[in-house]
Amino acid sequence: MPIRDIVVTLAVLALLPLILRRPWIGILAWSWIGYMNPHRLAYGFAREAPFAMLIGATTLVAMLFMKEKIRFPWSRETIVLLLFVLWMCLTTVFSLQQEYSLLQLEKVVKIQVMTFITMILMLYRERLNLLVWVIVLSLGFYGVKGGIFTLMTGGGYHVMGPLGSFIGGNNELGLALIMILPLMRYLQLQRERKWQRNLFTLAMALTVIAILGTQSRGALVGLAVMAVVLIVKSRRRFTLLLLAALMVPVALTVMPESWFERMHTIQEYEEDQSAQGRINAWHFAVNLAQDRPLVGGGFEAFHWRNFRHYAPDPNDVKDAHSIYFEVLGEHGFAGLFIYLLLGFFAWRSATWVIRNTREREDLLWARDLAAMIQVSLAGYASAGAFLGLAYFDLYYHLIAMVVILRFLVRQQLQAAAEADSGAAAPAVSGRAARP
Template structure:
């Protein structure tokens, strides 16, 4: 019996009693399974085991018996996300591919249910930090591993994710690592010891090399945008600029000539068949949405049957290869508007957190986290323009983090008016005591 299968199964079974006692551990375990996909690294019975479903069900059962009071933090992001879920259910009713659409809806709804559960169970700073740690360790594993692999092979092979997962392809893994890099930076900023910060620097450098090693052109665009926003949003910018200056020549040395030739095709998309296939799929999405502006074609609309009617080239059938055209084709203009509104509100809430914690040293961590989530969102928005991951768990987890973070910051800020009079009184008392001798 394969050792990996046994190890993953034992780990999951050992977590179940802990989840029943502390349901928030279920979110951490579910995230570990969802992002790292350890069972996909096995070769036997564990590979297809429904670990995520088992953990999710255990978490929901545990919530029924927990003593801690829980509530769903109601915000504009929560409301729009709920509206988006309901809209996806509606478009599934009118889907052009009913047999496939319902199956995809089940997967997406499971992700959204756990997103809402995350908002309810992780309303504590320590829990939120634990969630960031789990995400960074899970996806950072592929960053460090992929970076070492790229260095050892001279960049001659694509860095790929675990087969059968959301991040199985090189494009998808590249996007996931781009979104993880800013979270690594957040954890690095919270470390006081130099050796810990150096470890994160090494992990970030290897992850950048791994992103290049995916040989994904969309990931390269996303990495460039993310890097610029990261430098603008981060503290200690000089250190990041220095790291970037060191990374560029390393990347130029490591990557083979074939990599440069592939990246150069970004400028020559008219002659690239892959790029032309994507453009054909984007035209398909626009034509489909114009014909069905409210509901689009439903999940799995990018099907050869539909390409016969809506694509300029009906024989060049491709997936959406863009989060925007994916949502447009599957959920219509109305669905795309809701999707964009969700991202816009999340970005603005992060900006609110940064602005309102600027003068609070005790909330420096929240300012760092909000800024780094914005960097992740920038990476997702730019790389996602060329990758079809509109329903990727991590994007919705970032939204949940911002919702939680805003609640925590509001609670801390609300305590200031009560603390200020005492602080002012104490300062006034000290001033009076210092002034007393001169007035005697």
């Protein structure tokens, strides 16, 4: 019996009693399974085991009996996210591919349910930081591993994620690694010991090399945009500038000629067959949305049957390869508007956190996290323009983190304001009482 299967299964089973006692541990366990996909690294029975479903169900049951008061942080983001979920349900009713659409809706709804549960259970600073740690360690595993692999092989092979997962392909893994680099930076900023900060610097450098090693052109664009925003948004920029300066010669010396030739095709997309296939798919999405502007084609609309009616080249059937055209084709212009509105509100809320914690040293951690979430969102928005991961868990987890962060900051600012007003009241009354 494969050892890996046994280890992963025992680890999940050991977590279940802890989840029943403390349901918030279920969010950490679900994130570990969802992002690292340790069962996909096994070779036997554990590979297809429904661990995420088991953890999610246990978390829901534990919530029914927990003594902790349930609080839901209502905000514009949660309302828009709920509206987006309802809209996706509506577009599924009118889907052009009913059977496939229902299966995809089931997957997406599960992700969104756990996103809302995250907002409920993780409304504490310590839990929020633990969630960041789990996400960084889960995806950072592939960043460090992929960076070492790229250095050892001279960049001759694509860095891939675990097969059968959201990040199984090189493009998808590249996007995920771009999104966790800022979260790595956040954890680094919170470390006081130099050796710990140096470890994060090494991990970030290897993750950058892994992103290059995916040989994803979309990821390269996202990495460039994310790096600029990261330097602008981060404190202690010297380390990042030094790291960026080191990455350029590394790319020039480590990556093979074939990598440069592939990246050069970004400027010559007219002659690149893959790029032309994406453009054909984007035209398909626009044509479909114009014909069905409210509901689009529903989930799995990028199907060969639909390409015959809406694509300029009906024989060149490709996936969306863009979060924007994916949502546009599947949920229409209305769905795309809701999707973009969600990201805009999340960005604005992170800006609110940064602005309202600027003079508070006790909330420096919140300012750092809000800034790094913005960097992650910038990486997702830019790389996502060429990669089709509109329903990726991590994007919605970032939304949840922003909602939680704004809730915690507002709560602490209100407590501080009440304490200040309470301290000022006796002084005023005391002066008034003097003869």
